[in-house]
Amino acid sequence: MDIAATDTPEQTTLHEQIVERLRAVLLDGELGYGAKIPEAELCLRFGVSRTPLREALKVLAAEGFVELRPNRGAIVAPVDPDDVAHLFEFKGAIEHRIGLLAAVRATAADQARLEECHALLRTHPEPSAYTALNQDFHRALAAATHNPVLVQTYDNLQKRVLRLRFVVNVNPVRVAQSFDEHEAIMVAFRARARLDLAERLEAHNRLTGEAVLRALAGSAVPG
Amino acid sequence: MDIAATDTPEQTTLHEQIVERLRAVLLDGELGYGAKIPEAELCLRFGVSRTPLREALKVLAAEGFVELRPNRGAIVAPVDPDDVAHLFEFKGAIEHRIGLLAAVRATAADQARLEECHALLRTHPEPSAYTALNQDFHRALAAATHNPVLVQTYDNLQKRVLRLRFVVNVNPVRVAQSFDEHEAIMVAFRARARLDLAERLEAHNRLTGEAVLRALAGSAVPG
DNA sequence: CGGATCATTTTTGCATGCAAAATCGAACCC
DNA sequence: GGGTTCGATTTTGCATGCAAAAATGATCCG
Numbered sequence: 001m002d003i004a005a006t007d008t009p010e011q012t013t014l015h016e017q018i019v020e021r022l023r024a025v026l027l028d029g030e031l032g033y034g035a036k037i038p039e040a041e042l043c044l045r046f047g048v049s050r051t052p053l054r055e056a057l058k059v060l061a062a063e064g065f066v067e068l069r070p071n072r073g074a075i076v077a078p079v080d081p082d083d084v085a086h087l088f089e090f091k092g093a094i095e096h097r098i099g100l101l102a103a104v105r106a107t108a109a110d111q112a113r114l115e116e117c118h119a120l121l122r123t124h125p126e127p128s129a130y131t132a133l134n135q136d137f138h139r140a141l142a143a144a145t146h147n148p149v150l151v152q153t154y155d156n157l158q159k160r161v162l163r164l165r166f167v168v169n170v171n172p173v174r175v176a177q178s179f180d181e182h183e184a185i186m187v188a189f190r191a192r193a194r195l196d197l198a199e200r201l202e203a204h205n206r207l208t209g210e211a212v213l214r215a216l217a218g219s220a221v222p223g
Numbered sequence: 224m225d226i227a228a229t230d231t232p233e234q235t236t237l238h239e240q241i242v243e244r245l246r247a248v249l250l251d252g253e254l255g256y257g258a259k260i261p262e263a264e265l266c267l268r269f270g271v272s273r274t275p276l277r278e279a280l281k282v283l284a285a286e287g288f289v290e291l292r293p294n295r296g297a298i299v300a301p302v303d304p305d306d307v308a309h310l311f312e313f314k315g316a317i318e319h320r321i322g323l324l325a326a327v328r329a330t331a332a333d334q335a336r337l338e339e340c341h342a343l344l345r346t347h348p349e350p351s352a353y354t355a356l357n358q359d360f361h362r363a364l365a366a367a368t369h370n371p372v373l374v375q376t377y378d379n380l381q382k383r384v385l386r387l388r389f390v391v392n393v394n395p396v397r398v399a400q401s402f403d404e405h406e407a408i409m410v411a412f413r414a415r416a417r418l419d420l421a422e423r424l425e426a427h428n429r430l431t432g433e434a435v436l437r438a439l440a441g442s443a444v445p446g
Numbered sequence: 447c448g449g450a451t452c453a454t455t456t457t458t459g460c461a462t463g464c465a466a467a468a469t470c471g472a473a474c475c476c
Numbered sequence: 477g478g479g480t481t482c483g484a485t486t487t488t489g490c491a492t493g494c495a496a497a498a499a500t501g502a503t504c505c506g
Contacts, residue, residue, distance in 0.1 A: 011293045013489070015281070039458075049491045051274065054459085058238070058278045062285035070234045071458060071497050086372040093320035093373070097313075149309040150316070153376060236459070262488075272461045277489085294467050294488060
């Protein structure tokens with residue numbers, strides 16, 4: 001009985017698929033912040049009954065993407081500038097540690113992957129590509145810590161930040177500046193200069209956070 | 224109509240209660256690591272149907288307390304020493320940042336609360352009280368950062384560590400040593416010495432983690 | 447004409463029902 | 477006797493049903 005075929009059975013249940021699809025919908029900004037999430041409508045859309053959809057909503061609430069109001073349904077988590085500031089501040093702490101650890105632990109494969117991500121950002125300077133490539137770059141750095149617990153939390157924070165890109169409307173000036181910061185990050189990384197890498201990563205995060213908060217202050221939060 | 228009565232409506236739905244009760248069961252170590260979580264049995268016990276219980280399981284899985292195996296039910300998250308090491312390592316990063324932030328932001332009330340927690344640990348040196356009081360102490364420090372995002376993640380990590388106390392069986396020697404570390408932490412805190420506080424907190428976490436890992440290596444992981 | 451009140455509709459939360467998968471056990475074969 | 481295979485039982489996953497709560501909006505009163 002197929003000894004080798006034991007790999008990636010990874011049977012995925014319905015509610016699990018719904019979690020991913022719904023999270024994608026939320027990250028795509030299709031629903032405005034604070035918008036009501038109508039169970040019935042999404043059931044139609046996904047072609048499932050309410051049970052797995054509700055289970056998925058619970059998970060997404062635990063992840064911070066939706067807010068559950070007893071007897072009043074779920075809404076897309078609203079964007080509160082205070083919260084966003086705290087989000088970036090906390091992420092800064094993790095970025096810093098990613099620097100400390102990645103500088104020491106990154107393997108050749110990790111470095112190759114990171115160089116690849118960085119190169120893609122260089123060859124695709126257009127803001128439209130920025131979001132995805134930038135995320136890949138930072139995910140590659142996080143992966144180089146080889147700490148799954150850190151990676152998972154970092155990934156969640158990254159996604160919660162990603163959600164904001166529709167308020168802030170990626171700024172070309174900031175994108176260019178961000179690339180320069182990445183360059184410096186790569187220099188520190190290649191030299192395996194832990195403290196330098198850590199500080200540059202945290203500073204990069206702080207600058208991004210400040211840009212987001214400024215944009216947030218400018219635009220009345222929709223939703 | 225009762226203008227003042229708007230406070231703490233906080234209506235809590237059934238599945239939410241189940242999340243808390245079930246998490247308490249898991250933290251109380253009633254079920255062994257890796258043990259099967261029988262839906263039917265828990266439904267009887269909590270007096271609810273399977274729907275809210277299953278919703279609760281999804282949340283607890285997202286929080287890292289249970290593991291969901293498609294078509295095979297839920298189990299108490301097994302204890303993998305590697306994972307535990309990563310958990311402590313990551314928590315160390317947060318402890319460090321708690322030190323940096325709390326030293327600067329703690330209010331008089333925060334400090335009073337912290338002193339209170341510390342005093343309780345002094346007056347209750349018995350290992351049986353240690354776990355709860357120690358957790359309060361560190362929670363108070365986390366709260367002094369005034370960063371809810373950090374606090375929530377920290378709280379989750381703390382609880383995931385708490386789960387391990389049944390493998391490691393709180394060691395009196397370590398409890399005494401831990402108190403000394405707390406003393407040093409308090410000294411740094413009172414002086415608002417950020418770096419010192421941060422380093423002491425991280426070291427304290429590392430020492431605790433090492434003790435847990437040693438105990439873990441000694442006892443074959445039950446469950 | 448503005449605002450409150452109440453009936454109607456809609457939506458939410460939970461219980462139950464049913465089909466598919468997994469588990470268990472007994473019979474069976476080598 | 478050890479191991480396998482097949483059927484019965486249990487358990488899981490999802491759909492549906494039903495009661496309670498909220499949202500809607502029409503009516504009434506000032």
